[in-house]
Amino acid sequence: MTFEKILVTGAGGQIGSELVPYLSEVFGDKRVIPSDVRSDNNDERFIRLDVTERDSVDLAMEKYKVDTIFHLAAILSANGEKNPELAYRVNINGLYNVFESAVKNKVGLVMTPSSIGVFGPDTPKENVPIETITRPVTMYGITKLVAEFLGNYYHSRFGLNARGVRFPGLISYKTPPGGGTTDYSIEMIREAVKGRGYECFLREDSKLPMMYMPDALHSLLRLAEADDSKLKHRTDFNIASFSITPKELENELRSYYPSFRVTYKPDFRQKIADSWPGSLDSSAAVKEWNFHPDYDLRKTVEDMIVNLGGVGKRDKDNILEAQNK
Ligand SMILES: NC(=O)c1ccc[n+]([C@@H]2O[C@H](COP(=O)([O-])OP(=O)(O)OC[C@H]3O[C@@H](n4cnc5c(N)ncnc54)[C@H](O)[C@@H]3O)[C@@H](O)[C@H]2O)c1
Structure with missing residues (x-):
């Protein structure tokens, strides 16, 4: 039972x-x-x-x-x-x-x-x-x-x-993450919504599945x-939905908040991140129990911002401005 x-x-x-x-x-x-x-x-x-x-x-x-x-x-x-x-x-x-x-x-x-x-x-x-x-x-x-x-x-x-x-790495807004290596993603989104900058504890090119x-x-x-x-x-x-680097997340956030800035100061967690893969093959989960995620990076960030009370709006002007910086 x-x-x-x-x-x-x-x-x-x-x-x-x-x-x-x-x-x-x-x-x-x-x-x-x-x-x-x-x-x-x-x-x-x-x-x-x-x-x-x-x-x-x-x-x-x-x-x-x-x-x-x-x-x-x-x-x-x-x-x-x-x-x-x-x-x-x-x-x-x-x-x-x-x-x-x-x-x-x-x-x-x-x-x-x-x-x-x-x-x-x-x-x-x-x-x-x-x-x-x-x-x-x-x-x-x-x-x-x-x-x-x-x-x-x-x-x-x-x-x-x-x-x-x-x-x-799991991204969510209800409860603070519990001391993992991918916590940076949640912290970065929270700081962007608050209109502040963020100091990231991983290198900008550390690609991890999320x-x-x-x-x-x-x-x-x-x-x-x-x-x-x-x-x-x-x-x-x-199982994984998408893979990102901190820089890619920063850029996605800049499409809502063009002045958002991240500085990169890797600490002991960089070594942990370096030991993990950048992307996973989830095909067994798809085949054996029909795993299918709904959220990609863009949908995730959009939903996080809305639920964190952000007022940012992703629009063409913001994206262009972000790309030019
Ligand atoms: N959050 C992620 O990004 C992530 C990624 C991969 C795997 N996981 C796995 O998912 C599971 C849950 O992760 P989470 O993110 O919710 O972790 P978390 O750290 O946020 O929560 C773990 C909970 O376990 C409790 N706990 C600690 N010691 C305990 C004990 N002795 N007895 C009872 N409870 C105790 C803590 O108080 C805490 O509330 C874990 O097995 C973790 O390895 C999480």
């Missing part, structure tokens, strides 16, 4: 804060249980749950008769490099607890998002397939790669229905509902 009682871990984060309302709309408020280690949450359904505490995870599964889990609790790439021990504990031990408890409680589906962090400097740079050289050099990437293998192992060994996508949050949410649900017999992969689907 699935989608009768849906536990979302890490629900207070960038994805969780949007996935919870989305799932509530699709399946009904009563079926969704948001949880997080942070207790600053006003949702009356919210429970505090630290996924590194096995007993608490077991208790929550039993008490709420959970049949579906969206496991979002994690420490992201940049924060993981600041605190590798915590990243290991949350991303590996926390996931292990969730998998073990899910098997014990006969949970029907565990969604475990992975990341482009599983790739490394030896991975080819463009149109990267799912099966390729994956030799991550960050603690985050290592934990995410182990998580993919663990999910496949729990499926083949214990029949656990674990599924996941390798998310690219996706707008609505496409991320639809993709998660589409994979969650996919027919099991059609899935050749499980935990490691590549």
Whole structure:
């Protein structure tokens, strides 16, 4: 049985804060249980749950008769490099607890998002397939790669229905991003809307795959509902909507705000970005569960600006002016 009682871990984060309302709309408020280690949450359904505490995870599964889990609790790439021990504990031990408890409680589906962090400097740079050289050099990437293998192992060994996508950088406006390497994209759009300049922590030519949050949410649900017999992969689907460099985003923003300026001052996150590919081959996701994103760069930026209360207008004059600067 699935989608009768849906536990979302890490629900207070960038994805969780949007996935919870989305799932509530699709399946009904009563079926969704948001949880997080942070207790600053006003949702009356919210429970505090630290996924590194096995007993608490077991208790929550039993008490709420959970049949579906969206496991979002994690420490992201940049924060993981600041605190590798915590990243290991949350991303590996926390996931292990969730998998073990899910098997014990006969949970029907565990969604475990992975990341482009599983790739490394030896991975080819463009149109990267799912099966390729994956030799991550960050603690985050290592934990995410182990998580993919663990999910496949729990499926083949214990029949656990674990599924996941390798998310690219996610762009959204509702909740600040959680300390990842692609956070610059959100920060840059926010600063442009406020009429300020932006100092970017990546080089202007660092091309990375990206996706707008609505496409991320639809993709998660589409994979969650996919027919099991059609899935050749499980935990490691590549998905991406578009690839951009910081400079391309700056130029897109200048078509709304011609005087917007970015200075580039790469920090420790540049090394992480350099180890990731510029574009992904998402064809397995298209074939196996009909992945299709709706937002390209232009639609994403337009929607972000509107939702951040921006008054900028993309028009021919702005674009020409931006190109001449
Ligand atoms: N946001 C992105 O750009 C992106 C890209 C690729 C993959 N992902 C993956 O998607 C998932 C969710 O990412 P996000 O962007 O929402 O991250 P986030 O950092 O915004 O949120 C993670 C949440 O997990 C919670 N958390 C941390 N430790 C916990 C613990 N011990 N127990 C319970 N909760 C804990 C945090 O409080 C936070 O609310 C992660 O697996 C991440 O690796 C995200």
